[in-house]
Amino acid sequence: MKKGEVVFSAVCVVFFGFMAVQTLELLGKGRPSEMGSGSWPMLLLSAGAMLSLGLLALNLIKFLKKRNAGEARIPAGAAGGAGEDGAAASVRKKVSLCIVALLLYILILPYAGFVLSTGLFALGCMWALEERRPWVLVGSPILITALVLVVFAKFISMPLPKGVGLFADFSRLFY
Amino acid sequence: MLEHYIAAFSAMLLPQNLLAMCLGGLWGIVAGALPGISTSMGVVLLMPFTYALGPITAFTMLVSAYCGGITGGSITSILFGIPGEPSAVCTVIEGHAMAKQGHAAHALWVFIIASAIGGIFSVFIMMAATPLIANFALRFGPPEYFALTLLGLSVVSGLSGKSVLKGAISCLFGLFLATVGTDGITGEERYTFETSILLGGINFVSAMIGLLAISEIFAEAGEPFQEAKGSAVYRGLKEELPTVSEYKENWWTLLKSCVIGTLSGALPGGGATIASFLAYGEAARSSKHPERFGKGAVDGLMATEASNNASTGGSLTILLSLGIPASNTTAMLIAAFMIHGLQPGPLLLTQRPDIIYGIFVAMLLTNIFLVALSVIGVKMFLQLNKLPYSAFSAAITIMCVIGAFGLSNTMDDVYIMFVFGLIGYFMRKAKFPIAPAILGLVLGDRVELSLRRSLLISGGDPMILVSSPISITILLLAVFSIVYPMVKKSQAFRES
Numbered sequence: 001m002k003k004g005e006v007v008f009s010a011v012c013v014v015f016f017g018f019m020a021v022q023t024l025e026l027l028g029k030g031r032p033s034e035m036g037s038g039s040w041p042m043l044l045l046s047a048g049a050m051l052s053l054g055l056l057a058l059n060l061i062k063f064l065k066k067r068n069a070g071e072a073r074i075p076a077g078a079a080g081g082a083g084e085d086g087a088a089a090s091v092r093k094k095v096s097l098c099i100v101a102l103l104l105y106i107l108i109l110p111y112a113g114f115v116l117s118t119g120l121f122a123l124g125c126m127w128a129l130e131e132r133r134p135w136v137l138v139g140s141p142i143l144i145t146a147l148v149l150v151v152f153a154k155f156i157s158m159p160l161p162k163g164v165g166l167f168a169d170f171s172r173l174f175y
Numbered sequence: 176m177l178e179h180y181i182a183a184f185s186a187m188l189l190p191q192n193l194l195a196m197c198l199g200g201l202w203g204i205v206a207g208a209l210p211g212i213s214t215s216m217g218v219v220l221l222m223p224f225t226y227a228l229g230p231i232t233a234f235t236m237l238v239s240a241y242c243g244g245i246t247g248g249s250i251t252s253i254l255f256g257i258p259g260e261p262s263a264v265c266t267v268i269e270g271h272a273m274a275k276q277g278h279a280a281h282a283l284w285v286f287i288i289a290s291a292i293g294g295i296f297s298v299f300i301m302m303a304a305t306p307l308i309a310n311f312a313l314r315f316g317p318p319e320y321f322a323l324t325l326l327g328l329s330v331v332s333g334l335s336g337k338s339v340l341k342g343a344i345s346c347l348f349g350l351f352l353a354t355v356g357t358d359g360i361t362g363e364e365r366y367t368f369e370t371s372i373l374l375g376g377i378n379f380v381s382a383m384i385g386l387l388a389i390s391e392i393f394a395e396a397g398e399p400f401q402e403a404k405g406s407a408v409y410r411g412l413k414e415e416l417p418t419v420s421e422y423k424e425n426w427w428t429l430l431k432s433c434v435i436g437t438l439s440g441a442l443p444g445g446g447a448t449i450a451s452f453l454a455y456g457e458a459a460r461s462s463k464h465p466e467r468f469g470k471g472a473v474d475g476l477m478a479t480e481a482s483n484n485a486s487t488g489g490s491l492t493i494l495l496s497l498g499i500p501a502s503n504t505t506a507m508l509i510a511a512f513m514i515h516g517l518q519p520g521p522l523l524l525t526q527r528p529d530i531i532y533g534i535f536v537a538m539l540l541t542n543i544f545l546v547a548l549s550v551i552g553v554k555m556f557l558q559l560n561k562l563p564y565s566a567f568s569a570a571i572t573i574m575c576v577i578g579a580f581g582l583s584n585t586m587d588d589v590y591i592m593f594v595f596g597l598i599g600y601f602m603r604k605a606k607f608p609i610a611p612a613i614l615g616l617v618l619g620d621r622v623e624l625s626l627r628r629s630l631l632i633s634g635g636d637p638m639i640l641v642s643s644p645i646s647i648t649i650l651l652l653a654v655f656s657i658v659y660p661m662v663k664k665s666q667a668f669r670e671s
Contacts, residue, residue: 008605012344019351022366034635035627037358037365041351048347055340091397098396099597102389102572106589109576122569129396131565140566148573156227158581 006059012052020045097128113163113171114153119145149174176306183532187540192235195228197548199236200541203243204552208251212571214244215504216388220571222380222511223578230515230530235537237511241504242487242541243548245447246290249480250553253282262447262486265455265479272471281415285473286480287549288417289429293481294542296433297440297488301495302535305524308496312521317628318640322649324622327499328614329656339661342611345602349615350622352377359620360627372587379616380510381579381588382595386609388575389592390599392568425474428458429481436482440489442656446502447483454482488538494519495531499618503610506617514582 023045026038105121112120122141131137152158153175162171186192199221206217221240225233248263253270266286273282315323328346355366356376367373422429432454439450458478459468468475490501491508498520500506512519517527524531579592599609626640633639641647 005605008601008607012348016347016351019366026363026365035630037361037363040623040626041354041365044347044351044354048344048351051340051344051347055344058340094396095393095600098393099600102576102593102596106576106586106593109589110586118573122566122573125569125572126563126565129565129568131563133563136563136566140563140569144566144570144573148570148577152223152577152581156224158223158227158577159584160577160580161586 003063006056006063009052009056009059013049013056016045016049016052020049094128094130098125101125101128110161111164111167113167114160115145115149115171115174116163116167118148179528179532180536182529183536186231186529186533187235187536191228191232192537195232195236196239196537196541196544199239200243200544200548201552201555203240203245204247204250204545204548205555206240207244207247207249208552213387213391214241214248215507216391217244218504218507218511219380219384219388220574220578222507222514223574223581225511226514226581230517230527231533233511233515234530234534235541237508238491238534238537239541239544241508242294242484242538242545243552244504245484245487246287246294246545246549247552248483249286249290250283250549253286254279254553262451262483263479264448265451266476268455268469269472269476269479272469273473273476276471278415278471281417282471282476283549283553284415284417285421285476287546288422289432289477289480290484290549291542291546292429293433293436293484294487294545295539296481297437297485298535298538298542299488300437301488301492301538304492305496305531305535308492309521309524312497313525315521315645316643317625317632318642318646319649321622321625321629321640322646322653323497323499324618324625326649326653326656327501327618328622329653338606338608341607345607345609346611346615349612349617350619352382352612352616353379353619354623359624372590377591377616378582378588379613380514380582381592382616383507383510383613384575384579385592385595385597386599386602386613388571389596390603390609392572392575393596393600394603395568421473425477428461428474428478431457431461432478432481433485436485437489439482440486440491441493441501442489446490447486450486450489451479451483454478484542491534491538495523495534496521498523498621500614503613506610506613509617 020042023038023042027036027042028038101121101124104124105117108120109117119141122144123137126137126140149160153160160175162168162175187196202221203214203217206212206220207214212220218237218240221237225236228236245262249266249270252263252266253274256267256271256274270282270286273279273285312323328350353376355373357363357367357374358365364374435454435457436447436450439453440446455475455478458472458474459465462468462472462474464472464474486502490505493499493501494505494508498509498518500509509519517523517530575592576589579588580586582588602609602612629639630637641650
């Protein structure tokens with residue numbers, strides 16, 4: 001049982017609870033003998049909050065049991081701990097970089113236009129995934145952007161974002 | 176009925192539909208074959224390409240990708256021992272064992288032909304059963320629809336993986352998300368937090384792309400792509416052409432597997448994975464050579480492949496006739512129907528028979544084409560496997576962004592996709608199944624509306640929900656399909 005699972009079930013409890021409080025405003029509205037707009041969500045949220053609470057309790061019990069058992073065996077497991085931590089940190093770094101790359105991509109897309117932002121994103125995403133071969137890093141973004149542009153902008157005629165100002169002029173060169 | 180089939184065949188022979196079938200089938204095979212992409216993700220990634228297409232061409236492409244995905248999952252299983260799809264686990268056991276003995280081509284032929292037989296069998300069942308079920312479902316009122324959508328939601332117990340509790344929470348989350356936006360009956364705003372982005376509700380296609388595809392990309396970023404090292408020797412399909420006697424010898428196993436596959440596909444919570452395990456188990460039980468199982472049994476491979484492909488017809492029968500998804504991928508197809516302004520269900524057969532019969536014919540032709548497409552697919556996959564995964568991952572992400580953007584040509588859906596990508600990623604990390612949330616999101620609106628309409632009719636009396644024999648039967652079926660897998664799981668747990 002990982003700590004993350006305990007935290008996630010606690011987040012579920014908070015989420016369902018918070019939304020249930022929001023639902024209170026919707027209850028009581030509507031005509032008599034009619035199921036108002038708040039009743040169904042309240043039913044779902046109450047069930048969700050109760051089940052999440054149950055899951056949190058179960059996870060906490062498992063987590064504490066495992067931690068107690070782990071404490072008794074610390075000397076045996078200590079040797080491999082540093083290596084595992086390093087691998088986990090590397091995974092976290094890669095995932096975080098991917099998330100940041102995508103977030104930046106969708107934030108700059110309406111302003112920088114599709115061509116430029118897609119090329120940059122492809123490069124950033126591959127770099128985040130620890131791709132270091134120069135021919136892949138240079139060739140793939142150009143190829144991917146060109147392929148996507150041909151299929152979606154030319155063939156399907158999707159109005160992909162062009163960007164603003166100079167970027168829009170740049171995009172108009174392609175579509 | 177005959178005129179509908181003639182019209183559907185004529186439509187299907189148009190170049191654009193044949194091309195859609197080939198491209199969809201090939202993409203499905205590739206998506207199914209690559210371990211990072213599931214069949215449902217393959218269907219989602221294909222959706223942006225179908226926005227501009229006519230409904231028949233679009234569904235031809237999507238249905239071909241669905242069938243191709245189930246078929247493609249077995250290529251990596253046989254050649255590399257990596258199941259591209261969960262339904263191909265038994266294929267790894269027998270198919271890869273055959274490949275390791277130097278019979279990769281033979282195993283591929285067995286899989287290609289058994290897949291085609293299973294797929295075609297289920298299409299014929301679908302053609303016969305869909306109109307019958309749909310005509311019966313025309314008698315349904317809101318209480319029966321409520322019971323039916325609950326039956327659809329009972330899939331959750333099958334989709335929940337190890338923890339039904341987590342599956343239930345995930346489903347409730349999806350059902351709740353479906354309530355966001357303007358209430359369809361009273362017109363009140365719910366959970367919009369005074370933002371315009373949520374006023375029309377959460378577009379479930381962008382949410383699905385986020386939950387399913389983006390979260391998978393984030394998760395895969397942490398776990399590098401499994402490269403096909405130590406694969407079996409493969410020199411080409413011409414090496415070991417199949418014999419008719421092999422199929423004659425195992426015709427009973429094939430037939431049983433087709434029936435098991437079609438029925439499992441039609442049952443909520445069934446699907447290709449359960450179908451393949453059931454058929455494999457039955458084949459092992461009734462085999463003349465049970466000692467060969469696990470060491471490359473041809474009948475075991477046939478049973479697995481025929482059943483998992485037969486499940487596609489079963490799932491689509493329920494989707495087209497009742498409008499409820501029996502599996503994860505058919506939930507994606509509901510989204511595709513809605514994109515094209517259609518509502519799957521009994522009325523669709525009378526309102527748009529061209530689409531329903533078009534899908535029948537597309538499925539039939541796809542299963543025949545898949546024999547040829549699989550041969551191309553094997554070669555293509557061997558080439559694709561050499562591509563750098565980093566570039567592949569970037570390309571898939573870009574396709575997801577375009578898919579979400581294309582829904583309404585605004586960035587709002589892209590932002591929703593990103594948020595759900597993050598939610599999906601953390602759900603995966605906390606071992607929460609994603610499929611129940613998608614199911615809840617897809618069916619949520621219908622469950623609520625049918626419940627509220629029933630109560631409006633009865634003046635608030637909840638007994639209306641159990642007032643007709645049809646709704647009672649469906650509700651009992653729903654309870655059974657929730658409880659049965661739980662009982663089976665607890666039995667298995669106790670035995671282990």
